[in-house]
Amino acid sequence: MAIPVEPALSPHLVVDDAAAAIDFYIKAFDAVEIGRVPRPDGKLIHAALRINGFLVMLADDFPEMSGGKSMTPTSLGGTPVTIHLTVDDVDTRFQRALDAGATVVMPLDEQFWGDRYGMVVDPFGHQWSLGQPVREVSYDEIAAFVGQSG
Template sequence: MNIPEGYQAVMPYLIVNDAPGFIAFLKKVFDGTEKMRELRDDHKIMHAEVVINGSVIMLADATEAYPPKTSGMFVYVDDVDKVYELALKEGCHSLMPPANKEYGRAAGFNDVYGNTWWPVTP
């Protein structure tokens, strides 16, 4: 199997309302880097990719044919407390404040796009 360089075997593909806003959220909260963006004729995002710590999240704007498809994600981060605070400042709803667990320092929150995030600092 030849997975293209810069991609992993499993990648989330999220369909959201306001994909540009979601990209801005990923950049601000997770220090994500936008890898690419392709627009449809109506100037909505047909396909975009954001890299977080070497992992790609693919996404698109929702349409009538493709309604929002959200997910829950477990994400390793350098500083879970910082990510959690940034997320709350961006309007996220807390599920679990940062706490020490057997697998690392972890937190949980729902974003305004319908996704659940579980950031962890090992």
């Protein structure tokens, strides 16, 4: 009997010290730990969390599994990826991330596309944006604004 598959798209984060990252995500984003699979030395080969209701997987860095290269954002000099959370009460959620140890990349402010929005980087180098819709804005209005400012 086949197991039914629910379509999903889930980030899989590589970090230094996955156990500490789990603790951070619980404090910063109210994550719920689903489970973890440690090696005998304690490094996590897999962990799963729910953040904002969605699955996020993570693991410790294992360069031996990546052609000898470290794959953390810190070792790579940053990340081109931003993980976005749409939340209510963005001010509280943003401050909670800062209190847990995140650093501001872009301060919270109302944006032309209709969100109160800001960005942080977590202590492991992953970038997160938090946004709360505050007004409806059409794509035409957004395009007009970008055309004026460009």
